[in-house]
Amino acid sequence: MNHDSEPHDPDAGTPTPSGDGSLRPRDGSARHHAAGSPAGPDDGGTAGSRAAHQALAWGKEILTIIVIAVVLSFLIKTFLFRAFFIPSGSMENTLQIDDRIFVNLLVPKPIAIERGDVVVFKDTQGWLAPSGQGPTNWLTEAGTFIGLLPDSSQQHLVKRVIGLPGDRVICCNAEGKLTINGEPITEPYLYPGASPSDTPFDVTVPAGHLWVMGDHRNNSQDSRYHYAANNTGFVPIDDVEGRAVVIAWPLSHWGFLGNYPDVFTNVPDPKSTSVSSPVPAPAAQ
Numbered sequence: 256m257n258h259d260s261e262p263h264d265p266d267a268g269t270p271t272p273s274g275d276g277s278l279r280p281r282d283g284s285a286r287h288h289a290a291g292s293p294a295g296p297d298d299g300g301t302a303g304s305r306a307a308h309q310a311l312a313w314g315k316e317i318l319t320i321i322v323i324a325v326v327l328s329f330l331i332k333t334f335l336f337r338a339f340f341i342p343s344g345s346m347e348n349t350l351q352i353d354d355r356i357f358v359n360l361l362v363p364k365p366i367a368i369e370r371g372d373v374v375v376f377k378d379t380q381g382w383l384a385p386s387g388q389g390p391t392n393w394l395t396e397a398g399t400f401i402g403l404l405p406d407s408s409q410q411h412l413v414k415r416v417i418g419l420p421g422d423r424v425i426c427c428n429a430e431g432k433l434t435i436n437g438e439p440i441t442e443p444y445l446y447p448g449a450s451p452s453d454t455p456f457d458v459t460v461p462a463g464h465l466w467v468m469g470d471h472r473n474n475s476q477d478s479r480y481h482y483a484a485n486n487t488g489f490v491p492i493d494d495v496e497g498r499a500v501v502i503a504w505p506l507s508h509w510g511f512l513g514n515y516p517d518v519f520t521n522v523p524d525p526k527s528t529s530v531s532s533p534v535p536a537p538a539a540q
Contacts, residue, residue, distance in 0.1 A: 335360055337497065339375055339411060345469035345477070346413055347446050349373065349512070355504035356413075356512070358497035368465065368492065370435070370522065371514035372416045373499040376467075380487040382412060382476065413499060414477050415444070418466030420492075421525030423459045426452040426479075435522045444515060446471040454479050460525075464489035 341354040350356065350373075358375050362368060418424040418435060425434045432439040433451045442451060449472045456479055460466045467490050469475025482488025499512050 336500075338503065339413070339499075341413065345471055345475035346373070346415070347471040347474070349415075349444055349470045350413065350499075350502070351508060353505075354502050354508060356499045357501040357503050359500045360497040362498035363492055363495050366498075368416055368419070368495065368498070369514055369516070370416055370419060370422075370519040371516060373413060373512050373514070374416055374465075374467070375411050375413045375496045375499060376490055376494040377496060378410050378412055379491070379494050380481070382481055382487070383410065411496065414467035414469055414475070414490075416465050417468050417478075418458070418460040419525070420460050420462045420464060421527050422466065422522075423457075423525065424466050425457045426455055435519070436525055438522045440518050440522065442515075442518060444470050446473070449473050452479060454483070456482065458482060458488070461489055463492050465492060465495070466490075 336357045337360055339356050339358055341350045341352060341356065344352055356375075359366070362372065362374070368374065417433065422435050423437075427450075428434050428439050430439065431450060432441065434440070445451065449470075452468075452472055458466060458478075466478045466488070468477045468479065478488035478490065480488070498514075502508050502510050502512065
């Protein structure tokens with residue numbers, strides 16, 4: 256006999272009869288098996304709780320994404336870009352009625368305005384008639400405020416910058432072209448068939464102001480009209496909201512808005528930016 260062998264219980268693992276005649280192991284393996292058996296009917300509540308917890312987690316994630324999107328949209332609208340709605344045809348064919356555009360708010364500061372820029376500016380000089388727009392619902396106002404919807408308040412205007420501070424802008428030379436500081440320009444962005452201007456003028460843009468005109472010259476009450484009417488034709492640079500850079504809607508008209516730098520390449524710098532034009536005599540309407 257090997258005295259180093261472990262003790263052995265001859266009855267270990269031997270089934271013993273139960274009261275109902277079945278055999279059960281002595282080591283309690285039946286209890287262990289029962290503990291690891293498939294879930295019973297009472298586990299339904301646990302599964303439902305798990306599903307509810309998962310739905311709540313998804314809800315929190317979606318809400319977080321929405322909040323982040325709204326905050327980012329507000330920051331973009333406040334510091335980078337803002338959407339506007341085009342209500343008139345004064346900038347045709349560059350901009351069409353009902354176009355939605357995005358405006359770069361970094362113009363005029365820190366990015367300077369250039370000749371040829373299409374800019375949106377606030378109407379602080381009464382160019383527009385009082386708005387007859389009806390009340391809007393809170394959802395539309397909120398969408399506009401955070402930048403998800405274009406501004407359709409119609410208290411802004413959009414025109415092309417022709418003259419910068421100090422520029423002398425004249426219409427027209429013998430060839431029927433505008434001249435800026437003595438240099439004639441050819442304007443490819445004009446509405447087909449439109450002349451540079453049917454109204455003659457000779458102005459020098461005062462410091463801190465702009466001379467702006469619509470691309471559809473025959474259908475635009477721009478600097479020419481308001482200068483002749485009541486000397487409010489020069490637009491303060493401080494009123495400029497930004498430069499229009501993208502037509503976002505409709506998709507059929509989607510595209511970037513250029514400022515045609517080649518048109519103004521040969522225009523010399525003004526002699527001074529601190530001069531101003533005399534008050535004109537009232538013009539016939």
